[in-house]
Amino acid sequence: MEIESLRRRLSGRITIKGDDAYAGLTAAFNVAVTATPAVIVEARDAQDVAEAVRFAEAAGLPVAVQATGHGLADPLDGALLVHTGRLDECVVHPEEGWARVGAGVRWQQVLDAAAPHGWAPLSGSAPGVGVVGYTTGGGLGPVSRTFGWASDRVRAIELVTGDGVLRRVTAHDEPDLFWAVRGGKGALGIVTALEFDLIRQPTLYAGALYFDGADAATVTHAWRDWCAKLPREATTSIALLQLPALPGIPEPLAGRFSVAVRFGWTGAAADGEAALAPMRDVAKPVIDAVQTIPYAAIGMIHNDPTDPMPVHESGELLHDLPAEAVGALLDVAGPGAGSPQVIVEIRQLGGALAEPPRHPSALCHRDAAYSLSTIGVLAPPIAAAVVSHAARVAEAMAPWTTGGLLPNLAAGVGEARIARSYDPETLARLIALAGRYDPANVLRAGQVPVRAAA
CATH class of the missing domain: 3.30.465.10 (Uridine Diphospho-n-acetylenolpyruvylglucosamine Reductase; domain 3)
Structure with a gap:
C-alpha cells in the first residue's frame, strides 16, 4: 500500500499496527470484539474521509468507520478504518x-x-x-x-x-x-x-422504579397490563436485572435479582405521577427514582453502563405481549431460572413510533409492538452459558416475535442479520443504491454492508 501518498493528502493522521495510537483508536465499548484494521485514517475533516475512501478503492481495501466504538461488531481484519472521532462540530x-x-x-x-x-x-x-x-x-x-x-x-x-x-x-x-x-x-x-x-422539552417526569426480585412476576404482569393503556406521553420499558456487587451499584440492587420499570413522561408532571401511580401501588419499590428532571439528565432513566466490558447482546421484535409471553419470559429469565444475563429488557413501542414519517426512509418494522433485548457479560466461567441462554430466551419468545430486528438492536454482522433488519423491498432498494453509489463495493466491512445479502 502506498500509505505515504495518502498521508501527504490528509490533514489528519494515519496509524498502522504497532503505532502507539493504534490500540486507542480501535478500542470498542464491547471489549469482546477486537478490531484489527490494516490502517486507520483519523479524519480531521470531510475531505480526509473522501481521500481515505478513494485510496481504499484504488488499493482494493474494504472500508469501515468508527467514532465512539459502541457499534463495533466486526474485527475489521485488513480493512481501512476511517475514524471520525475528531469531527466534533x-x-x-x-x-x-x-x-x-x-x-x-x-x-x-x-x-x-x-x-x-x-x-x-x-x-x-x-x-x-x-x-x-x-x-x-x-x-x-x-x-x-x-x-x-x-x-x-x-x-x-x-x-x-x-x-x-x-x-x-x-x-x-x-x-x-x-x-x-x-x-x-x-x-x-x-x-x-x-x-x-x-x-x-426542557424537563421530564422520568426515572425508574426498582422492585425486589421476589415481586418480579407480580410487577412484570402488572406492567404488561398497565403499559398497554398508556397514552403517547409515556414511554416505558421493564428490565429484569442481575447487577453485580460493584462500587456504584446501589445496595438494594447489588448482587441480587431486581426489576426496573423505566418511565419517561413528556406531559405535565402531575399527570405523569397519576399515570405511574398504578405501578407504584403494585409492590413497594426498593428504590423510587422517578421525579422531575432536566431533559439533559435523560440518561438516568435507564442508567446504562458507561464503562467498556465484554458483552453478548441479542434482540428480537415482538408483535404482541400476552400474559402467556410474560410467563414464558419469566420461566426462562426470571428469578430462580438460572439466567446468566445481566439485563433482559422489554421496551414498549407504538405511539409516534408506529406513525408514517413525513419523509419515507429505509427504517423498517415500525409496526412492532415491543422490543426484547438480552445483555450478558462474557466473563469466565459463564461466557458460554450467556450465549446459549440468549438463544433459549429467543426460542421461548418465538411465538410472539416478528422475525425482524432494528439495525441498532444488538450490534451484529452477516447476511442473516441484514435480512432481519429490512423487509425484502427495502433491502432490494438499498442493494441497488449501494451498487450505484459504491460500484467497487468498498463499504463491505462493519455492521451493515447490505450487499452481503445480495
Missing part, C-alpha cells in the same frame, strides 16, 4: 430549533448545548453513544413514543459515498440517499455531519 440554532453535529459528537454534548435554550435532541438511553450511528440506525430513545424515531428528525446529511464523493443530501437534494441513510446505517457511505430538528 456541535452547533445549536436556538432561533429555529435545530442542530448540526459532526460524526464524532456524542449525545451528551448536544444535550448540554441545547439545554440552555430550552431545546432537546431525541437522544438515546445512553448519552455517551455517538449521534450519527444511533440516528442512522433509526434511534429509539426514552421518549420515543411521544416524538418518534430520531432518524425522522433529520434535515440534512453530509456523507462520503463509496465512490469517494462528498455529498450533501436532503429530502429534495439526492432524495434516494436521504431515504437510504436514515435507517440504512453505513450501507451507502460515511456520514461526516448531520443536521436535525430539536424538540421543546
Whole structure:
C-alpha cells in the first residue's frame, strides 16, 4: 500500500499496527470484539474521509468507520478504518430549533448545548453513544413514543459515498440517499455531519422504579397490563436485572435479582405521577427514582453502563405481549431460572413510533409492538452459558416475535442479520443504491454492508 501518498493528502493522521495510537483508536465499548484494521485514517475533516475512501478503492481495501466504538461488531481484519472521532462540530440554532453535529459528537454534548435554550435532541438511553450511528440506525430513545424515531428528525446529511464523493443530501437534494441513510446505517457511505430538528422539552417526569426480585412476576404482569393503556406521553420499558456487587451499584440492587420499570413522561408532571401511580401501588419499590428532571439528565432513566466490558447482546421484535409471553419470559429469565444475563429488557413501542414519517426512509418494522433485548457479560466461567441462554430466551419468545430486528438492536454482522433488519423491498432498494453509489463495493466491512445479502 502506498500509505505515504495518502498521508501527504490528509490533514489528519494515519496509524498502522504497532503505532502507539493504534490500540486507542480501535478500542470498542464491547471489549469482546477486537478490531484489527490494516490502517486507520483519523479524519480531521470531510475531505480526509473522501481521500481515505478513494485510496481504499484504488488499493482494493474494504472500508469501515468508527467514532465512539459502541457499534463495533466486526474485527475489521485488513480493512481501512476511517475514524471520525475528531469531527466534533456541535452547533445549536436556538432561533429555529435545530442542530448540526459532526460524526464524532456524542449525545451528551448536544444535550448540554441545547439545554440552555430550552431545546432537546431525541437522544438515546445512553448519552455517551455517538449521534450519527444511533440516528442512522433509526434511534429509539426514552421518549420515543411521544416524538418518534430520531432518524425522522433529520434535515440534512453530509456523507462520503463509496465512490469517494462528498455529498450533501436532503429530502429534495439526492432524495434516494436521504431515504437510504436514515435507517440504512453505513450501507451507502460515511456520514461526516448531520443536521436535525430539536424538540421543546426542557424537563421530564422520568426515572425508574426498582422492585425486589421476589415481586418480579407480580410487577412484570402488572406492567404488561398497565403499559398497554398508556397514552403517547409515556414511554416505558421493564428490565429484569442481575447487577453485580460493584462500587456504584446501589445496595438494594447489588448482587441480587431486581426489576426496573423505566418511565419517561413528556406531559405535565402531575399527570405523569397519576399515570405511574398504578405501578407504584403494585409492590413497594426498593428504590423510587422517578421525579422531575432536566431533559439533559435523560440518561438516568435507564442508567446504562458507561464503562467498556465484554458483552453478548441479542434482540428480537415482538408483535404482541400476552400474559402467556410474560410467563414464558419469566420461566426462562426470571428469578430462580438460572439466567446468566445481566439485563433482559422489554421496551414498549407504538405511539409516534408506529406513525408514517413525513419523509419515507429505509427504517423498517415500525409496526412492532415491543422490543426484547438480552445483555450478558462474557466473563469466565459463564461466557458460554450467556450465549446459549440468549438463544433459549429467543426460542421461548418465538411465538410472539416478528422475525425482524432494528439495525441498532444488538450490534451484529452477516447476511442473516441484514435480512432481519429490512423487509425484502427495502433491502432490494438499498442493494441497488449501494451498487450505484459504491460500484467497487468498498463499504463491505462493519455492521451493515447490505450487499452481503445480495
